[in-house]
Amino acid sequence: PNAPEPLIVTKVHPRSYGLEDMRRELSKSHVNFASVGLTGVLLHAPFCWEGHCKDNEIVDWRDAWRNLEQLQDEFDIRYIGVSNFDVQQMQELLENVATKRVALVQNWMDPLHQDFEVRSFCRENNIQYMAYSSFGTQWSFSSKATGGNPVLTNYVLEEIAERHEKSVTEVVLEWLSVEGVVALPRTANLAHLASNFRVCSDSDWCSDSAAVTFSSPSFLDEEDIQRIRELDGILGSPWD
Numbered sequence: 001p002n003a004p005e006p007l008i009v010t011k012v013h014p015r016s017y018g019l020e021d022m023r024r025e026l027s028k029s030h031v032n033f034a035s036v037g038l039t040g041v042l043l044h045a046p047f048c049w050e051g052h053c054k055d056n057e058i059v060d061w062r063d064a065w066r067n068l069e070q071l072q073d074e075f076d077i078r079y080i081g082v083s084n085f086d087v088q089q090m091q092e093l094l095e096n097v098a099t100k101r102v103a104l105v106q107n108w109m110d111p112l113h114q115d116f117e118v119r120s121f122c123r124e125n126n127i128q129y130m131a132y133s134s135f136g137t138q139w140s141f142s143s144k145a146t147g148g149n150p151v152l153t154n155y156v157l158e159e160i161a162e163r164h165e166k167s168v169t170e171v172v173l174e175w176l177s178v179e180g181v182v183a184l185p186r187t188a189n190l191a192h193l194a195s196n197f198r199v200c201s202d203s204d205w206c207s208d209s210a211a212v213t214f215s216s217p218s219f220l221d222e223e224d225i226q227r228i229r230e231l232d233g234i235l236g237s238p239w240d
Helices: 019-032 061-072 087-097 116-124 137-141 155-164 168-178 190-202 222-229
Strands: 009-012 040-043 079-083 104-108 128-132
Touching (some): 009 104, 040 061, 061 087, 087 116, 155 168, 155 222
Parallel strands (some): 009 040, 040 079, 079 104
16 A cells, blocks of 8 residues: 655744744745645744743744744645644634634643643644643653653553553553544654554554544553543642
8 A cells, every 4th residue: 555645743933933933944844844745833832931032032922823824825834733722822813813724733641631621622623633742751850750650650551551462652542542632652762663653553543644533443442441531630730
């Protein structure tokens, strides 16, 4: 069979939210991925992190979205969206700012932090939800991770993985597919990369662009899925 079409999604840093700065950064990406084009471009965050922007670089996210809309056709970007937005910001974006389709939202989501509100909003508004740090990366900044990565060492996930003869990461990826979430697992380890793609060999949810196929059978049963859903919030926030 033919290989699936590559999907290239990139983000614009808040320091580049001005129109000309954004045009310059998108030009670089457009050149780097000229052979396949840009599938999606996201605003990285609704704010600039402290120390990451000079005063003259700070641009309101609403103006940044308008700039992204203006540049969408110029760079032949198929989808545009946002990252690290909460429900209130999403509502404002859809109701008061956007004149073009908001197609993608990329937020932190893992079994201990399931971002239910934003995911529900996305379902109601036909927005594809993309998850980052799904294997627990965000917890590495927390004192709650003193015993190791709390996602990869969670006893519920370990029990489910052992019963299905899978790894915890395979369980997490399969759970994300069941939830209708596009996963963005990051790894520089070839063995981990191969393990991540084994989920695709069991179903076709990652073979058809960014669309999740719900008809494929999952190795997770309803009890597994419910047990994972009940993990949400058990540690609070990494920054509490």
